[in-house]
Each structure stands twice: as C-alpha cells, then as structure tokens.
Amino acid sequence: MTKHYLMHINGLSVGENLETLDITNPANNEIVGTVPVGGEAEAIQAIDAADESLEEWSGLTAYDRASYLKRFHQLMLDNQEDLARTMTIEMGKPINESRGEVKYAASFIEWYAEEGKRVYGETIPSHATAKRLQVWKKPIGVVAAITPWNFPAAMLTRKMGPALAAGCTIVIKPSSESPLTAIKMMQLCEEAGFPKGVINLVTGSSSKIAKAVMESEKVRKLTFTGSTEVGKLLIKQSAENVKNLSLELGGHAPLIVLDDANVDVAVKGVMASKFRNAGQTCICANRVYVQSGIYDEFVNKFAEAVKALKVGNGEDDSVDVGPLINESGLEKVNHHVEDAVNKGATIVTGGEAQTNDGGVFYTPTVIGNVDSSMVIMQEETFGPVAPVQKIESEKEAITLANNSPYGLAAYVFTENVAKGTRVIEKLDYGIVGWNDGAPSAAQVPFGGMKESGIGREGGRYGIEAFLETQYVSIGME
Incomplete structure (x- = not known):
C-alpha cells in the first residue's frame, strides 16, 4: 500500500x-x-504559525538554538540510510550519492549550530564623548x-540551518x-524537540503557495533555489512589499583544461563534476574547453572513464548514474x-536514450568537435x-x-600558478574549482554572479x- 505523507504545520x-499528488520513482x-x-490557505496557516513562534525562538540564546x-x-x-533510500526512490539519485548527500546536508546543520554563536555586533569609535555607537545584529x-x-x-x-541559527522561523516549500x-526531515525536527511553529512545511501548488508567501507582510525573507526564469518573476513580485531575497539560480559551468594540466587529474575532476546526479546539478561542468596540445589525449582518457560508468536503478549499490528526473528532462x-x-x-x-523498466535514462556521453553555434554550448543541459x-x-x-x-560555477585545470591565477581573476563566476571538480562545502560561500543569482549561502x-x-547611537549625558 502506497504511503501517504502529510504536511508539517x-x-x-x-x-x-x-x-x-503521486510521487513516482523515475527509475x-x-x-x-x-x-x-x-x-x-495552508501556506497562510504555516506563515501564521511561524510568525507566532518568532518572538519565542528569536528570544532564545544562540546556545539554546544550537542545542536543537x-x-x-x-x-x-x-x-542516514532511511533518508538516503527515500531520496533515491523519489528522485533517482544513486544510493551512494544519496548517502553522501545526507552527510553533506547534516554538515550545514552542524556548522550553523556553531556559527550562530559567532554573530557579532560592533562598537564604533564615537565622534562625541557623550555618545556610544554600536551595531547590533x-x-x-x-x-x-x-x-x-x-x-x-x-x-x-543550507537554508534552514542559518535561518534557524540566526533566530528566524521558517516555512518550507x-x-x-x-x-x-524533506517531510522525513521534518519528522526528525519534531523528534529533536523544536518548538511548535518554528519549522513548517507545505506541499502542493507552487504558484498558489508562492503567491501567499510573496503577498504576506509577515514573511520578510525568501530564499529560493531554482531556474533563472522563476527567479526573475520572484524579483518582480518582491517589489510589492520590498521582500528580502536570496536567489540561487541557473548555471552553465565551463570547465577549462589548459596544455600544462595534469590530464589524469583533469579527467578525474570532470568526472566528479559532470556525472554526479546524472549531470542534474546546478554547478556541474556543462561545457568543456581543452587546449589543442592535449585535446586528443584528454578526450581519449575521458571517454574511457565515461564508458566504465554503470547506468541503472539508483537502489543498486553498483550503479554510478541513475535516471533523469522525468520525460521532459530526457527530451x-x-x-x-x-x-x-x-x-x-x-x-x-554514448548518445543513446534508455528506457529500463519504465524509467528514464540516458547513456553517459562525450561529444567532440563542438563549437559555440550549438545549443548545448549555450544552454544548461541537466x-x-x-x-x-x-x-x-x-x-x-x-x-x-x-x-x-x-x-x-567554473573549473580550471592547470599546474601553472601564475596562469591559473590570471585565468580565474578574469572569470565572472561566483565559484571556481582550480584542479578540483567538487568545490562545495558547508563552510564556504556558494552563489553566482550575473543571472545566476543574488547573495551567498554557506559559511559565515x-x-x-x-x-x-541595526545601528544604535546611545546618548550618555
């Protein structure tokens, strides 16, 4: 019998x-x-609950919030195993990647449990003996x-960790x-003892829930990860009540391999970046530029590594690449x-679609002799x-x-420090991996330039x- 999950308000x-709404396994x-x-109605109910619990939650000490x-x-x-298997069956990610994601996700909670204790104000030297100038957070x-x-x-x-540590309450869609x-994680929050209303989760119509969020004066901040098209719409909607936004939007990451790169390191790096989650990540390498002196060697070694990847149902521990999320992604x-x-x-x-047991798969693929006229070099493939x-x-x-x-995100592979520095200084990207195909971590800033978003997540x-x-000027007379 299919399990029916509920919202958390x-x-x-x-x-x-x-x-x-039915949730299907894409495999x-x-x-x-x-x-x-x-x-x-449900969104408003969740917003009201978060608003009512805000005074109590924000009034706790950073140490108290950290304990939760x-x-x-x-x-x-x-x-970890239950969360990982739930993740794999609902969106197809290979089980070993899902296990890794649970640890990665937990690292944000651990980091911000401590970072909340390091939210410092400031005392500014005064221009007058009878005043004290302070900055509060x-x-x-x-x-x-x-x-x-x-x-x-x-x-x-990556969103709820810093929000809760800072003393905010949250509504999650x-x-x-x-x-x-996410629903199973909310159940764990309940087990952890968070006060009622601090964390709320609503499922259902994105447009209707977002409408309630954007129109509510009680919601002072929206943090969104998704497409640039939706991000632009949210920016327009935020103008009505000047809602604060953090947006992590689309990407089309270039990966540059220069002549003096270690080819084996570069191949390892692009494999780590490109094929994680079947290439369905916002920072994966979408277009690879290789200098002519090592182009043939790189393509040959890269193709051999790609051929070794196993495609299939993510529940199989030996699978490297799972399904695409849906038919639209395959198209x-x-x-x-x-x-x-x-x-x-x-x-x-590669270059072939696969339909195994009703699933949506695509063979890991390397394409050579591409140029900028091709759509794949202009749009994110996912x-x-x-x-x-x-x-x-x-x-x-x-x-x-x-x-x-x-x-x-962008990636550069070169063994020459001066060359790498020159190139990276001229790249208009918020995240750069230098001889590194997996730069993400809880303690570092994550976010983009241009149409890839506003603000940064992660770290301080x-x-x-x-x-x-908040600036406070205290008269001492």
Whole structure:
C-alpha cells in the first residue's frame, strides 16, 4: 500500500483530507508515496504559525538554538540510510550519492549550530564623548524557503540551518518532484524537540503557495533555489512589499583544461563534476574547453572513464548514474545532442536514450568537435552529456567561458600558478574549482554572479543573509 505523507504545520501533521499528488520513482515509474496538494490557505496557516513562534525562538540564546540544531544533526546521521533510500526512490539519485548527500546536508546543520554563536555586533569609535555607537545584529524574521528536486536534503539544510541559527522561523516549500525526503526531515525536527511553529512545511501548488508567501507582510525573507526564469518573476513580485531575497539560480559551468594540466587529474575532476546526479546539478561542468596540445589525449582518457560508468536503478549499490528526473528532462538532453550532431559534432561515446523498466535514462556521453553555434554550448543541459571544444589559448578559454548570462560555477585545470591565477581573476563566476571538480562545502560561500543569482549561502556569509544590521547611537549625558 502506497504511503501517504502529510504536511508539517505548527507541530502537527496536516492535509489528510486534501487532494493528493503521486510521487513516482523515475527509475521505474512506480508510485512511492503521495503528498497533500496544499495551496494558499495552508501556506497562510504555516506563515501564521511561524510568525507566532518568532518572538519565542528569536528570544532564545544562540546556545539554546544550537542545542536543537545539534540534536537534529545527530538524528540525520542516525537516520542516514532511511533518508538516503527515500531520496533515491523519489528522485533517482544513486544510493551512494544519496548517502553522501545526507552527510553533506547534516554538515550545514552542524556548522550553523556553531556559527550562530559567532554573530557579532560592533562598537564604533564615537565622534562625541557623550555618545556610544554600536551595531547590533537581529534575525530578519519569518523566512520562506523554496527548494529544488535535485538535492532535496542539502538545499534544504543550507537554508534552514542559518535561518534557524540566526533566530528566524521558517516555512518550507519542497519541490513537488521530491518532497518525501524533506517531510522525513521534518519528522526528525519534531523528534529533536523544536518548538511548535518554528519549522513548517507545505506541499502542493507552487504558484498558489508562492503567491501567499510573496503577498504576506509577515514573511520578510525568501530564499529560493531554482531556474533563472522563476527567479526573475520572484524579483518582480518582491517589489510589492520590498521582500528580502536570496536567489540561487541557473548555471552553465565551463570547465577549462589548459596544455600544462595534469590530464589524469583533469579527467578525474570532470568526472566528479559532470556525472554526479546524472549531470542534474546546478554547478556541474556543462561545457568543456581543452587546449589543442592535449585535446586528443584528454578526450581519449575521458571517454574511457565515461564508458566504465554503470547506468541503472539508483537502489543498486553498483550503479554510478541513475535516471533523469522525468520525460521532459530526457527530451531536453535528446534535443541538445541531436542539435550538436546536426551541426557537425561527433559522439565519442554514448548518445543513446534508455528506457529500463519504465524509467528514464540516458547513456553517459562525450561529444567532440563542438563549437559555440550549438545549443548545448549555450544552454544548461541537466543531463549526463559532456561536450568538449578544442581551444588554442587561455585568452580564448576566458572569452568563451564568460560568453554566458550565467556565472555560478567554473573549473580550471592547470599546474601553472601564475596562469591559473590570471585565468580565474578574469572569470565572472561566483565559484571556481582550480584542479578540483567538487568545490562545495558547508563552510564556504556558494552563489553566482550575473543571472545566476543574488547573495551567498554557506559559511559565515550564509548566516548574514538572515540577519538585519541595526545601528544604535546611545546618548550618555
């Protein structure tokens, strides 16, 4: 019998009598759970609960809030396998990657449990003997968080960790493609003892829930991870009541391999970046630029490594690449590959869609002889396809890499420190991996330039997004 999951509002499981949405496993199209289709009424209920609990939660000491977060962190680790398997069956991620994501997600909770204790004010030297000038930090208020399907645990904790540590309360809207992991995490929050109303989760209609969030004067902050198109819409909607925004939007990451790079290191780096989560990550390498002196060697070694990847149902421990999230994702991958081939590119390995047991799969693919006229070099593919373009110089690499409206992540492989420094200084990207295909960590800033977003998540920068700066001038006469 299919399990019916419920929303989490004001410490209660709600939504039992609402219309339901089926959650399907993209590896076999089986229904793995159902969730309520909430809307404006449920969103308003959650916002009201968060608002009512704000005074109590923000009034706790940072140490008190940390104790709740630490309990939640430990519960996540204790329930790693259950969370990982839930993640795999609802969105297809290979089980070993899901296990890794649970640990990564928990690391944000652990980090911010401590970082909340390091929210410092400031005393400024006064211009008058009878005045004292101070800067105070205070929580921004009720926060709404809208999270994506591709990292259902980590994208949630990267938002809720700093929000809760700062003294904010939160309303969470997980993706309708993969809400089950977030719901199970809410159950762990309940077990950790968070006061009622501090953490709330609503599922259902994105447009109706977002409308309630954007129109509410009680919600002072929205943190969103998703497409640039939706991000632009949220920016327009935020103008009505000047709502504070943090936006982590689209990407189209370039990966540059220069002649003096260690080819084996570069291949390892692009494998780590490109094929994680079947290429469905916002910072994965989407276009690879390799200098002509090592182009052939790189492509040959890269293709051999890609051929060794095993595709299949993510529940199998030996699988490296799971399914795409849905048919729409497969259609986009097919379009990008077909367009490239029609314009003269060659498929080095892969290039085939697979339908196994009703699932949606695409063979890990390397495409050679690509150029900038091809759609795959202009748009984010979100699939396990790596186009490789031959370049002649670092100047050409910089020009091609920056020729994009996006500026989230980029990668550079070179053994020359001076060359690497020159190139990175000229790249318009918020995150750069230098001889590193996996730069993410809880303690570092994550975010993009240009149309890839506003603000930063992670590290000490992440908690600042949930704090207001208040200047206080104290008269001493």
